[in-house]
Amino acid sequence: MGGLIELSKLAAQKAIEADEAGDLEEAEKWYMEAADSLLRLVANGVPVVEGFSSKEQSRISAAEYIARAEHLRALRTQPGSSAARSDKRAAATPCEASTSSCDVENQKTAAAELRVQAARDAMSLEARGDIDTAVHVYEGAIAGQLCVMQALGPSGQSMGPAVSLLLDELERLKLQQPKSGLEPPGSAPGLLPTSTPAPAPVPPRSSELEHTLRGDVGPNSGGSLPIVLPPWKTQPASAHSLGSTSSDTGIDADACASASTPPIIRGPPSRSTTPASTVPGKLVAPSAPSATTSPALPTAFLTPQEKQVLQRSSYVAGQVYLPWLPQDDVDQLSQPSLFSDSLLVLSPSQIKHLAGWKRLPELAVKPVLVHSINAFTVRQTLVPNCSFVSSLCCCALYEARFNRRLLTSRLFPQDAHGEPKINPSGQYAVKLHFNGVERKVLVDDRLPCDAAGRLICAHSSHSSEFWVSIIEKAFLKVHGGYNFRGSSSELDMYMLTGWIPEGVPVHEQQRVMGTSAPTTLSRKLAGSFDAEKYWTRLRDGHYLGQCLISASTTALTEQEEKVLGLVERHAYAVLDVREVCGHRLLLLKNPWSSVRWNGPFSPGDTKRWTPELRRALNYDTAKAQWIDNGVFWIDWRSLLTYFAKLHFNWNPFLFKLPEIAHFDWPFNASEARKDIFSLAHTPQFAFTCDNRAKAAGAGAAACMSVWVHLTKHVLQPQEENEDFIALHVFERPAASAGKQVFYMEEATRHGVYINSPHLFLRLDVPPGAQQNFVLVVSQQDRTSAGSFTLRVYCTAKIELRRIPNLYRYEIGPFAAKWPVQGGRLNPLRFNLTVDQTTEVCIRLEAPKNSGALLQLEARAAADHNGATMLFRPGFCFLRENIGPGAHSVLAFNYEGIGGLPAILRIGSSNCTVSINLSPLPATSIS
Structure with a gap:
């Protein structure tokens, strides 16, 4: 306080x-x-x-x-x-x-x-x-x-x-x-110090x-947020502590009783959906949640380092978005006067039509936040955010279809029944998922209008209903304003719901470095796209209510747009998926609520709309021809021809408890090397999947599914994203499970570098197998530090562990140059002495076009203890267990060019060992 x-x-x-x-x-x-x-x-x-x-x-x-x-x-x-x-x-x-x-x-x-x-x-x-x-x-x-x-x-x-x-x-x-009994005897717990500290330089609005x-939040010279959090149970500092879970909440009850603020918890929203119940051979829709319990995942511990990561990531483009706390669910946002937030920047189209900003009571006689959740009433206007409005449509359809508060549970204040309600002070809070956790976004109720008093932002077709506009305003506030440059539907849906995002390219594409959008080379299906498999996933996921789906079009010419009735590079919400009368059909909605498909199975296609098909889908073609609300049926083949990408968001309750890690990746200019040469300074995580027990049962053999989702915390959303990141997968033998990896070429699966803050990949462990994985976060030409959140979902219990630097007791770097006379047989020589038996890791860095090789030999024995097997460009390392005494380290240059620079680092896993390294005169090896 x-x-x-x-x-x-x-x-x-x-x-x-x-x-x-x-x-x-x-x-x-x-x-x-x-x-x-x-x-x-x-x-x-x-x-x-x-x-x-x-x-x-x-x-x-x-x-x-x-x-x-x-x-x-x-x-x-x-x-x-x-x-x-x-x-x-x-x-x-x-x-x-x-x-x-x-x-x-x-x-x-x-x-x-x-x-x-x-x-x-x-x-x-x-x-x-x-x-x-x-x-x-x-x-x-x-x-x-x-x-x-x-x-x-x-x-x-x-x-x-x-x-x-x-x-x-x-x-x-x-x-x-x-009575908590926590007040110290003889003192008033709320008394303030008599001294007056210096005021903050910039008081908050x-x-x-x-x-x-919830803490003294504001910019400071260090760039961190000194948010005061309540006491926590903190795990012991160990290499295996990250991501471990417990059946309880992981929160110290006594500490929380004395804290003025409930702690941050990790997990889905309090009104999350439950997984679908399944019966062998039968698809069953999700069951309704209990009226008295919230189906939430048990929380995991947060390490002190993770708390600091989440605190720093709360400060986005000059605004503060703190993690959502349990008390926020009942906060009525009451204040004695009208709440006014800073006005959002408008898009160019909005500026042309803007006449002023109006509050909800000025827009309707009896405004309500929610009249009825309906995907067909949501309409996009002048803001280029089709991906987000399509996401709203998908969420609205889900809420209406399954009677789950997927959207309305995120809009506050709420009454005692959990229904969003009008706030006389004009202040609203929206719970959005970004930068690692659910966060609180506050907005006022001022909305941009034209001269006729019509809203020029996304809105509901019910003139007195405003949930669409308020949620859109909160989303765009985080992204810098109404001048939104567009996104991808699965990412917007993730921010709305926290459901696992998966973007699936349909066509062959080429991503141009430095741009955010892919360039479609042809309408040929991508080699990795299995139309049959994805139709099954799409149909079953939609039917079970475990998947939210949208689709975006490919590049189209102006003539194609006119003939087809499609908008190029435009996101459409998928409202229904049906396989009926021998046809595979999807019901799509253009977020404009107008302009619809003119091809096969369009309203005017009387040939394909047989009486049997119309009855099966309860579709009135005559009525549809008169009313263009942007909703249309399209066949699967046409969608694969003219749509470039499918966007899936999967219910996280399909999996066991997710393993979560929030982490920083500091930047050190002296260690900034291309990851293609060395992975020594990259964040690495290990986990083991054991699918042997599942294969033991009769008829139970099945692949174990692992989904990995990496997010980079974004602090300046309006800046062009020039950070190209990738996630590489290494499968390791049992002997080296959980050990740090250094060489990119050993990866089982090489990730693709993309300039998106979200990365997603899937792994399958065959029945009867136990596999040890290492995940490596990589970035091309890194120039700054960053914060990340890694989530690993699995159909069985796993433990995610951050791989520590076992050789963190390091000496160096030692800079040297190869002898001028050159020659592959004239290595750099160093004298290495240790006072006790220890394992050392020697790393050699050289120019990227120069092959490097290390060799270690015991001076007394005069034989080679170990050596890297091959010359490698730019980097090599050697791990050896050595005894006390003197040893020689030899660094070879494949080209034999004299004068090339080299950097040597030596690390040990033992903090008590004494290591000394000194150069030796160059001696030719005959």
Whole structure:
């Protein structure tokens, strides 16, 4: 709470200074900051704030700050006033209504609605036994009511009896709270230090206040986020600790009881879907989740290093998106005034049509967030985000079809039944999955409109329904604004749902280095694309509700677009997949809600639409010809001809517990070498898949499936992504399982370098086999550090381990040059001495076009202990177990060119060993 306390002091000081200087807008802003900080401190259990005698005094002071802010706003917005004339923002955004201009009765009505809703939510929580959260709801509601009363002055006194009832209920609930017994005797747990630390250089905006409650967040010279997290159970520091799981939550219950903030947990959203139940020989749709339990994966431990990774990745393009916490599910986002976030950058098409920004009450008489979840009501407009709107359509269809809250569970605030509801303050939170975990994205309800008052962002065809627009705004805020450059549907769907993304190219493609989109060479099916296999996966995955699907078109000429009715490089939502009457058909939706397919099985194709087929699909061709809503049937063969890529997102509950690792990859210029020569400095992970038991049972022989998903944390989403990353797979024998790999050519499966923050691959372990894998993260021409999250899903339990650098006790680097006289028989010579038996790893780096070879020999025995078998370009290494005494290290240059540079590094697995290395005179080997 320290950061919030200092913020309240700083805000009050700046407000008074600006007020005295006559800067009304600045003073108003800081008064509201000070009030908001005080109220949140009180609501979060700080009993006495320095400078105030009681909680009530803190509330009264906050109300006074709000009243002064409203008074200043009224002065600024008075017609003809100099303040109003100078308020350019007010002139530019006429749709923003200040609280002072609202009718008193409207404010009272809004306050009454908040009281009723708070009471309902608290009663529901109390009935479920969640007393602590019910208390939190009442405290937030009371703080807001007191602020409104003070702002209304004498007119607000009539609210007193109603607020007193809330206070009575709050006191009653507090008596039911169990005593934690964690307060130190003889001291008030919330007392603040008497000294006043220096204020932060840049205080957060109102939109960041809630983030500040969970830690002092802001930019600093080190680039890290000093977020204060509660105590955790921390695993012992060991090479095998990463990713280990437990049947419990992995959280120290006693520590959490004393923490002001619940800890971050890893796993899917609290309202995730359950896996489909299956019966041999029969496909069965997913069963409904229990009304009392949330089907969530058990959480895994976070190491201190992983927590730091997630903290740093919270800061994206100047905004802070903290990990979603359990308390966020019940946060009502109440505040005494309208919430205003920074306006998003618009796309060029929007700028041409923009007339202003309007809030939800200005767009509809009785706005609602969700009227009915329906894929057919979602419509894309002027923002080039077809991939995202198609994803919304797929999610909406899933929610309506299976009655699962796949989308609505991500929009807040919510009522006691989990339904998203209108927030009078205009603030909404959307839970999105990016940079490793679920994160909280706050937005206001201002939406761009044209001169006719129509929305120029994605919206629902129901004029009073706004879930589409609010979720889109949160998504685009993370990506930098409405000037979104486009993405890939499976990646957008992953951000919406956390379901495993898989992009499958249909055609042969060539990715051009430095560009984000593939160039289609032909409409020939890609060699790796098995049409029969993918049809089966697509059909069964859709039927079972375990897969969300979309498809994107290939490059088309203008004439082809006109004839076919397709839009080039455009994403379409797949709404249905059917195999009927001998045809394989898919129901697609253009997110524009117009422009549809004109080829086979289009509405005008009377030849193929037989009466039998129309009955089977319940399709009225006559009606479809009259109404173009962008929805159409297309056959599988045509889709494979004109669509370049299929986008799948798979339910993670299809697998056992995923193994997760959040990690940093630091950058050291001295170690920056192309991975094709050396993998010494790459992150590496090991796991073992044992499929022997499955093959032992009669009829149980089947491949074990392993899916790997790597994500790179993106901190500047609008910058061109020039980081080309790949994931290489090594299959290792039992003797070297879990050991670091160095040579790229030993890879079982070479990854393809792409400039996407997401990589996906699948591995199959045949029945009766036990395989040891090493995953290596690689990047071409790396110039900066990065953070990543690796998820490994398997149909059986596995353990993912970060491969440590066993030879981390290193001496070097030693720079040298091969003798001028050159010659393959004139190596560099070094004297290596150790004082005890130890295993050493010697690494030699040379120019990339020069072959290098290492040899180690014991001086006394005069024979070769070991040597690298072949000359390798640019890099070679040698691992040997050597005894105490003197040894010779020989570094050979295949070309025999004198003067070439070389770098030698020697590492040991023993921290107590003494290693010395010194050059020896060059001697020719005869």
